[in-house]
Amino acid sequence: MQHLKEVLGNASMGNNTVILTTLNDAWASTNSVVDLFLKSFMLGDGTHWLLDHLVIIALDEKAYNRCQAVHKHCFSLVTEDVDFQEEAYFMTPNYLKMMWRRIDFLRSVLELGYDFVFTDTDIMWFRDPFPQFFPDADFQIACDHFFGDPDDLNNMPNGGFNYVKSNNRSIAFYKFWYASHETYPGYHDQDVFNKIKFDPLISDIGLKIRFLDTAYFGGLCEPSKDLNLVCTMHANCCYGMDSKLHDLKIMLQDWRAFTSLPPDLKNESVISWRVPQNC
Secondary structure: OHHHHHHHHHHOOOOOEEEEEEEOHHHHOOOOHHHHHHHHHHHOEOOHHHHHHEEEEEOOHHHHHHHHHHOOOEEEOOOOOOOOOOOOOOOOHHHHHHHHHHHHHHHHHHHOOOEEEEEOOOEEEOEOOHHHOOOOOOEEEEEEEOOOOOOOOOOEEEEEEEEEOOOHHHHHHHHHHHHHHHHOOOOOHHHHHHHHOOOHHHHHHOOOEEEOOOOOEEEOOOOOOOOOOOOEEEOOOOOOHHHHHHHHHHHHHHHHHHHOOOHHHHHOOOOOOOOOOOO
């Protein structure tokens, strides 16, 4: 825990905020997902500085070694009896263990007093997301499908991107979320969140939930239509490493094409995403 405090302290913004992602060996090899992830911060509009506040949480030794080679804030979260090195295929027992280990870890970050943006590594960062967050929310989450109202609990959330404030409400919520995996065995964190978001305990805790608009926080399920607005794009609704890598590379190419346009053409939205393709 002391090492975690040091890593978070070194990466923190002045307001005790960090950006977190998890990484296993399958996504850590050269020319894999993590390289595209880090590249997006370099290519994004005003995102490069955010790398100073990003902590990569390595789930195995190879991922930790790779992190140390490419990034300055790394933390090793090795779980006994579970090997997270291989690609954790969606909904397999290893995948579920990895997802729930993540929820438990994020609770510990909140308990240390840090606000965080959690991001999956297959999310490309094109603009600083902080101006688009709601100032009054405890827990804000991206969506596979957004129905137009950030307060609507019927929005279909995606657990791969969220912004959480550290307070008693969020800590109680993460404890409840983690405990609920025993209530709903065989479900991953996103499915369980979809079940518990209606639970009266959320109101009792007083947790303020907001769902993020796909116009700013898009994905392959529901792409951000206007590249003048997009902050992040997620390779969600996509299965298999090769498909994901292919479409992420196209996404970065599209962004580069957009940023090279003169201002008047940018405003005319002459470029749109060419993805999904293989996803």
